[in-house]
Amino acid sequence: MKEFELINRYFKGRGITRRDVNLGIGDDCALVTVPQNCQLAITTDTLVAGVHFFDDIAPRALGHRVLAVNLSDLAAMGAEPTWVSVALTLPNIDVEWLEEFTEGMHEIAEYFNVQIIGGDTTQGPLSITICAKGIVPEGKALRRSGAKIGDWIYVTGPLGDAGLAIEARKQGLNIAPEHLRYVNQRFDYPTPRVAAGQVLRGFASSAIDISDGLLADLGHIVGMSQVNASINVNNIPTSDAMRATLKRDQQLPFILNYGDDYELLFTVPDSNKSMLEMKLRQYGVDASCIGQIKSGEGLIELMLDGNKLEYDRTGFEHFTKESV
Amino acid sequence: MKEFELINRYFKGRGITRRDVNLGIGDDCALVTVPQNCQLAITTDTLVAGVHFFDDIAPRALGHRVLAVNLSDLAAMGAEPTWVSVALTLPNIDVEWLEEFTEGMHEIAEYFNVQIIGGDTTQGPLSITICAKGIVPEGKALRRSGAKIGDWIYVTGPLGDAGLAIEARKQGLNIAPEHLRYVNQRFDYPTPRVAAGQVLRGFASSAIDISDGLLADLGHIVGMSQVNASINVNNIPTSDAMRATLKRDQQLPFILNYGDDYELLFTVPDSNKSMLEMKLRQYGVDASCIGQIKSGEGLIELMLDGNKLEYDRTGFEHFTKESV
Incomplete structure (x- = not known):
């Protein structure tokens, strides 16, 4: 499976569609609109196999977890999660694994009304980096x-x-x-x-x-x-x-x-x-x-x-x- | 060296400070302000050792390159690059390597007036994921x-x-x-x-x-x-x-x-x-x-x-x- 096919199958057209996303997966960048009088909150967390999770972790749990730890940082600022970028490094294409992993990710994304707006898929030792974005009324973030x-x-x-x-x-x-x-x-x-x-x-x-x-x-x-x-x-x-x-x-x-x-x-x-x-x-x-x-x-x-x-x-x- | 020390030494307080960054490195999230009538452009790219670069790459070139490939996606949308998050996975702490790598990254960030607003540092096989953000006047992005x-x-x-x-x-x-x-x-x-x-x-x-x-x-x-x-x-x-x-x-x-x-x-x-x-x-x-x-x-x-x-x-x- 090529990167393009993988993205189409597991990410594009799946999950929720937010009205503030002007352009989602598939171009050089995603385009989104931040509401007036809001600040943008941004956080990044990486999970590396063997370091942050056991090798036997259920792929669905991993997909959930990697998004959860990022949304938790937004929660700690009092921000409303809106958009995430997903950078996925995989040793090989395991269709069953990917199906479950992305299912776990889409489940929690939908629950919190978060849209996956883009990312990168590369070959290498298993690790996932999420960059999560959220909005918070100006001056109201919790530091x-x-x-x-x-x-x-x-x-x-x-x-x-x-x-x-x-x-x-x-x-x-x-x-x-x-x-x-x-x-x-x-x-x-x-x-x-x-x-x-x-x-x-x-x-x-x-x-x-x-x-x-x-x-x-x-x-x-x-x-x-x-x-x-x-x-x-x-x-x-x-x-x-x-x-x-x-x-x-x-x-x-x-x-x-x-x-x-x-x-x-x-x-x-x-x-x-x-x-x-x-x-x-x-x-x-x-x-x-x-x-x-x-x-x-x-x-x-x-x-x-x-x-x-x-x-x-x-x-x-x-x-x-x-x-x- | 602990993660905290590493971030303080190589990232915090180095590089440029943009006026639209309300909170930079050091909290759960960064906080930034997107100007009115602008859309936010977002892109993510990962470079993995042995896949995207030769093992003998000069660390300064790698630091430059990983930011450059992300800024290039913003350029292709007609966006003005503003902020980047850096997720750095390192097999070990090599002070000399880190000094040169971050120097390469700060150089190009300064040249393009981009602020590193946060990130994550983890242990594992060498790879770098950047999430770059930029702004573009509403409706003017190049698709x-x-x-x-x-x-x-x-x-x-x-x-x-x-x-x-x-x-x-x-x-x-x-x-x-x-x-x-x-x-x-x-x-x-x-x-x-x-x-x-x-x-x-x-x-x-x-x-x-x-x-x-x-x-x-x-x-x-x-x-x-x-x-x-x-x-x-x-x-x-x-x-x-x-x-x-x-x-x-x-x-x-x-x-x-x-x-x-x-x-x-x-x-x-x-x-x-x-x-x-x-x-x-x-x-x-x-x-x-x-x-x-x-x-x-x-x-x-x-x-x-x-x-x-x-x-x-x-x-x-x-x-x-x-x-x-």
Whole structure:
């Protein structure tokens, strides 16, 4: 199969058609129209075989995942996802694989009303790079740098499930079949918190998606906002699967350090707290208040059962390195 | 070196800063503003080691090249390049390599006033994916599908130099040192015809950049425009290096089938011909009229010395397969 045929078969004329796409797949460039009084938000993420996913990943899950991790970055800015470009490097043309991979991609694209407007298909070691674009009303984007002293710290959804899925595959944890199914679903088909991100606009002072782990990503917020954070570990939400599988001490690395959950972490000024909580309930978004922003220069304090948690610093490597 | 450090050292705070970039490298997304009454043009191209470039390519040339091939697609739409995202997959961190690679990238970005607004750095087999964005006045973009019967066919610059460079490396052609330097420069540091593309807006009826070879890319225009083309091969511009190195018959595959020249191929209605030629001279753009659009359904006729050129069909594989 030639590149041209592959694009025609799996991309062109499939998926949704947005009215703001003036020219889609098939020319030198795609052409789109950004609405007035909106800024364009742009993000890029690459997934490489053997590095970012297991070789035995279901192609449908991979197609879903690569789009999800990009849409999650748009969600973290409070942007509405609109268009994506797909650069696909394949070792060979495997028709069955491509069918499932693109099915997974088109499913999530349709769900979020996103159009695949173009891309590139090349031969080489398996990797996928997405460049996702979205729109956000002028001046309303959620940045990492906006957290202020006294702001409350929130996360959506339970944390640590993706980590549990990874460890279950690696070392075979003692986990009940229904819980394993749940964490595998969470890992394979992560849901970018797009609606939550848009609700946060105008209420939250900063936001980030949890891709590298709670402490690593909170580290970006406190580092860029030049503040400290105090987290009550007891308030970090966990799933039934997590609580049924691991004792609380064992849960800590999963909820604090594992990434890949793609939940949103955000800060809210006290004056917006009750209004935002009402809005989140209204939109069916689960979010938990897990701490507060303090004065300081980028440190995170962890409290567990009312005591300061002394945590092995090696667990923080990613965070400490990046927050300096 | 961590990803964070790598980005800070080689990307953040280097290169130009555009006023329409509201937020650059360092958050979940970049934020930019598209001017009113402009459309956004978007293109993506991947270069994979061993497939799109020789392993011994100078890293500075690679950095230049990967941006150039993307800007060339914007040029072919008549767009003004503005912002690029860079997804870089590296087998390891080689400081010297990275310094030269990013130098090559920043040089061409600065020349064309393009800002690197974000990206991703991952570990894996060497490949680079760029997503380039540009702006074009509403309704003025040059598409592949606009060629009409009677339109004149033009190309910028001489063709075949990149192919000559490739063959000189592969099989050691008998080529004079000064000519070898010239074709290597043309291959390693291709110049996207950005200014030419913008001059063409309002005059040309269709355009494409020559990345796959004259016949392949003209095949896209005649296929999408549902017309035929007649090309006078005698009028295809060649360089001194080409004419000094190969006899005319030997030149044919280079000027007709080799790609990687990144010149523009475009069609012009007869009523715009003299005005466009004046404009091109004014902007210092070399362009040659090489033929005319005829009625038909996607075929190309080649004339050489007044005779129809019967050309080995295998030389057309890419074109015939894609134009059907």
